[in-house]
Amino acid sequence: MDDQGCPRCKTTKYRNPHLKLLVNVCGHSLCESCVDLLFIKGSGICPECGTSLRRNNFRLQLFEDAFVEKEVDIRRRILKDFNKKEEDFPTLREYNDYLEHLENIIFNLANNIDVENTKKMVDQYRKENKEFIQKNRLKMSRDEEYLEMLIAEEEREAKSRRELDMIEVKNEKNKKMKNKEALIDELMFSDLPASAIVAGHNVEIMEEKTTENTAPSSMFSSGTSFGFSKADGKVPVLSDLGEEYIHTPCIFDMLGPVAPTEKDVINNGYLQNIREASDSDRGGGYESRMACQRALTEAMCGLFLDSENLT
Amino acid sequence: MFASGTQKRHWMFSGAPEIDLLRREANERYVNAFGQKMDSSSKREHFLTPGEEKLMMRHFEFILSSFCKKFSPIMPKYVQGTALTYFKRFYIHNSIMDFHPKDLMLTCVYLSCKVEEFNVSIGQFVGNLKGDREKFANIILGFELLLMDKLHYHLTVHNPFRPLEGFLIDLKTRYFKDKPESVERLRKNAEEFVEKSMSTDACLIFSPSQLALAAIIYSAGEDGISLDNYVTSVLLNKTGPEDIKKMVSQIKRIKSLVKNQEPLHRELIGPVQRKLENCRNQSNNPESEVYKRRLEEMFEEEEEERSRKRARIAKEEKETEKQLLGY
Numbered sequence: 001m002d003d004q005g006c007p008r009c010k011t012t013k014y015r016n017p018h019l020k021l022l023v024n025v026c027g028h029s030l031c032e033s034c035v036d037l038l039f040i041k042g043s044g045i046c047p048e049c050g051t052s053l054r055r056n057n058f059r060l061q062l063f064e065d066a067f068v069e070k071e072v073d074i075r076r077r078i079l080k081d082f083n084k085k086e087e088d089f090p091t092l093r094e095y096n097d098y099l100e101h102l103e104n105i106i107f108n109l110a111n112n113i114d115v116e117n118t119k120k121m122v123d124q125y126r127k128e129n130k131e132f133i134q135k136n137r138l139k140m141s142r143d144e145e146y147l148e149m150l151i152a153e154e155e156r157e158a159k160s161r162r163e164l165d166m167i168e169v170k171n172e173k174n175k176k177m178k179n180k181e182a183l184i185d186e187l188m189f190s191d192l193p194a195s196a197i198v199a200g201h202n203v204e205i206m207e208e209k210t211t212e213n214t215a216p217s218s219m220f221s222s223g224t225s226f227g228f229s230k231a232d233g234k235v236p237v238l239s240d241l242g243e244e245y246i247h248t249p250c251i252f253d254m255l256g257p258v259a260p261t262e263k264d265v266i267n268n269g270y271l272q273n274i275r276e277a278s279d280s281d282r283g284g285g286y287e288s289r290m291a292c293q294r295a296l297t298e299a300m301c302g303l304f305l306d307s308e309n310l311t
Numbered sequence: 312m313f314a315s316g317t318q319k320r321h322w323m324f325s326g327a328p329e330i331d332l333l334r335r336e337a338n339e340r341y342v343n344a345f346g347q348k349m350d351s352s353s354k355r356e357h358f359l360t361p362g363e364e365k366l367m368m369r370h371f372e373f374i375l376s377s378f379c380k381k382f383s384p385i386m387p388k389y390v391q392g393t394a395l396t397y398f399k400r401f402y403i404h405n406s407i408m409d410f411h412p413k414d415l416m417l418t419c420v421y422l423s424c425k426v427e428e429f430n431v432s433i434g435q436f437v438g439n440l441k442g443d444r445e446k447f448a449n450i451i452l453g454f455e456l457l458l459m460d461k462l463h464y465h466l467t468v469h470n471p472f473r474p475l476e477g478f479l480i481d482l483k484t485r486y487f488k489d490k491p492e493s494v495e496r497l498r499k500n501a502e503e504f505v506e507k508s509m510s511t512d513a514c515l516i517f518s519p520s521q522l523a524l525a526a527i528i529y530s531a532g533e534d535g536i537s538l539d540n541y542v543t544s545v546l547l548n549k550t551g552p553e554d555i556k557k558m559v560s561q562i563k564r565i566k567s568l569v570k571n572q573e574p575l576h577r578e579l580i581g582p583v584q585r586k587l588e589n590c591r592n593q594s595n596n597p598e599s600e601v602y603k604r605r606l607e608e609m610f611e612e613e614e615e616e617r618s619r620k621r622a623r624i625a626k627e628e629k630e631t632e633k634q635l636l637g638y
Contacts, residue, residue: 255314256520257547273483273491292480298469299477302313302518304554307561308325 004064006031008038008047022058026051027070029061071110078106081126083136179205256303265293313518317465322400324515327568333403335361341406345592358590363583364407370580371412372398372510379420382439387429388502392470394423396514401461403515409592410454417447418454426466450597453606471505471514474523482527486541500530508569517565521558525565 005012006021011031013019020032028048030038038044039055046053063069082102089095108118126133183201190197265271270292277288313319324330342358349357359367372395379391397419402412417440424431433452437444459466479498483491504526508514513522524542531538547555593599 252312252315254312255319255518257550268484270480270484273480295473295477295480297477298313299474299481299520299523301474302319302469302520303524303558304550305319305323305518305521305561306557307323307516310323310325 006034008034021061023061023066023069023073024051024053024057024059025070025073026053027066027073029066029069030058067110071106074109075106078102078109078122081122081129081133083133083140085136088132088136254297254301255305256300259297259300260293262289262293265289265296270296313469313520316467316469317463318467318469319518321463321465322396322515323518326516326564327512330403330512330515331361334364337402337404337406338364338408341408341592345408345590357586359406359408359583359587363586364402366576366579366583367407367412367587368399368402369510369575371416373575374413375416375420376510378416378439384431386424387427388506389470389472390420390423390427390429392472392509392514393427393468394420395509396468396470397423397458397462399512399515400465401458405461408587408590410457410595411587411591414450414454414597415458418451418458421451422455422458422466423468426468446597453597469519471508471519471522471526474520475501475505475526477520478523478527481546482538482541485545486538496534497527497530497536500533501526504529504569507572508565511568511572513565513568516568517561521561522565525562525569528562529566 004021006019006029008030011019011033021029022032022035023029024046026046026049028046030047035055035058038047039053039058042056043052043054045051059073061069063072082098082105084098086092086095089098105118105122108114179201183197186197186201187194260268260270266289271288274288274292277286281288324333338359338361342354346354346358375394375398376391379386379394398412398416401410401415401419421433421436423429424436433448437447437451440447479494482497483494487494501523505522508522508526517525528538528542543555547558594601594605596602
């Protein structure tokens with residue numbers, strides 16, 4: 001990055017960290033100060049290739065490789081006119097042909113092959129498809145409109161949520177104040193002992209807190225909606241539900257007496273006879289009944305093995 | 312769970328005779344493969360007999376157990392139990408002469424550490440050994456896959472230790488309600504019994520819960536307590552008489568098997584070990600030239616296979632490129 005520099009004044013990014021490289025349609029870069037100097041009149045020629053350029057066509061160079069920069073610029077210009085979409089073609093094949101044609105044009109312009117003819121071709125296309133281009137541009141703006149609408153709606157929702165929150169906080173504050181006042185009044189005028197009044201008051205507050213209803217949370221949405229948007233009017237329909245799954249528990253032949261179940265282990269006092277699980281054990285999801293039950297199960301399992309008649 | 316696992320399905324045998332028969336067959340297979348040109352008397356002189364194999368096996372089981380006991384960090388008992396089970400299972404279908412137990416023993420312990428989630432690295436593991444540790448590490452890792460393959464990847468082993476805990480809890484809760492602390496006295500002898508049973512083939516014949524129950528009953532007997540009442544009216548109170556009879560006979564068999572275990576004749580070990588050095592399969596000996604050559608060949612083959620694959624992929628790529636470009 002540091003060895004990137006202006007080809008005219010030879011300043012590099014290393015020597016001047018604020019260096020800004022600009023690029024014009026021909027794809028050759030110049031630094032900002034050189035542009036100021038050379039294009040003082042508003043137009044001039046590229047010092048590298050002699051193409052005549054206008055000052056207001058200079059843009060900030062985004063890519064290190066000037067060729068990529070040029071290609072991107074051309075692509076942007078061409079795509080403005082060649083804005084057909086897949087649905088505008090009857091078959092995929094034709095769409096692909098169109099895309100290839102488009103790439104050819106961009107390639108030719110970027111590599112200076114047959115520039116005159118290609119430009120003519122582009123002009124011709126523009127004339128022939130004037131209406132279509134216009135229509136497609138409109139269509140695109142409709143999509144953008146839809147997105148904007150979504151974003152606006154979201155903002156509106158966020159705003160109403162904020163307002164609700166504010167109101168709630170205010171209400172709470174008022175209530176607290178009122179409670180405090182009531183308490184003080186009671187302490188002043190009641191005959192009961194102070195501790196009883198305070199205790200009764202605390203209970204009231206607790207009750208209030210538990211009964212407080214939580215407002216239903218409004219739907220959260222980011223700019224994109226999942227699945228098909230409603231604008232399409234298409235909703236996926238599950239056509240084949242298949243057979244219902246029915247769970248059948250596995251039955252193992254334990255080859256021994258029936259081992260105590262989880263409940264038995266907990267209720268019948270088995271747990272008194274083993275080491276209690278420490279807090280760090282429990283933190284990992286371990287409970288002492290697991291080891292206990294495992295040991296008991298393994299003790300019972302296989303007791304009736306008859307090695308003389310193995311199957 | 313034991314009742315539905317591989318231990319019951321594939322590694323339970325009817326009794327010592329069946330296991331001995333399988334081991335004799337493994338021995339015969341080896342002798343027949345390596346002693347084709349010998350007559351029967353020189354065969355007997357050169358190769359280990361099934362009895363000698365058994366002696367070696369018990370000797371190395373003993374070494375394995377003491378290695379586990381001295382292991383640092385301290386090794387839980389069930390790791391040792393699993394390692395011993397692997398060892399016993401491995402030498403049911405393989406001859407001692409084919410794979411030397413001193414190599415397999417370490418591999419069994421190492422694999423068991425992994426399976427039982429006793430986390431030691433190979434470096435830490437061979438740190439418990441004296442001698443060339445890098446060599447040991449290579450031997451262990453070299454045999455690990457082979458061991459798993461020979462065990463048919465049936466790596467879950469149910470040991471009697473957890474059932475033993477289960478019975479202790481059950482006794483405290485359902486039988487000695489008034490004095491649960493007296494049950495703890497049974498623990499020491501019961502654990503010793505389980506330990507003793509591990510030097511027999513009991514883990515290939517009986518279920519872990521039966522071994523644990525036998526241990527508890529034995530220990531109570533040593534203490535002068537009879538648990539008959541517990542077994543019949545608490546543990547098996549809803550069980551039919553047939554199952555009870557079956558279980559009682561199994562417990563009796565365990566007791567006699569563990570009690571009548573022959574002592575290890577140490578004086579016989581030396582000569583048998585020297586004999587084993589002469590008749591072992593050199594292609595499975597990590598220190599022999601044959602083994603090293605084989606390993607190298609395997610490595611080269613792999614390399615070759617890889618380069619062949621690379622060449623094939625490159626060729627295919629070229630072809631598709633050609634097609635795409637329409638040449």
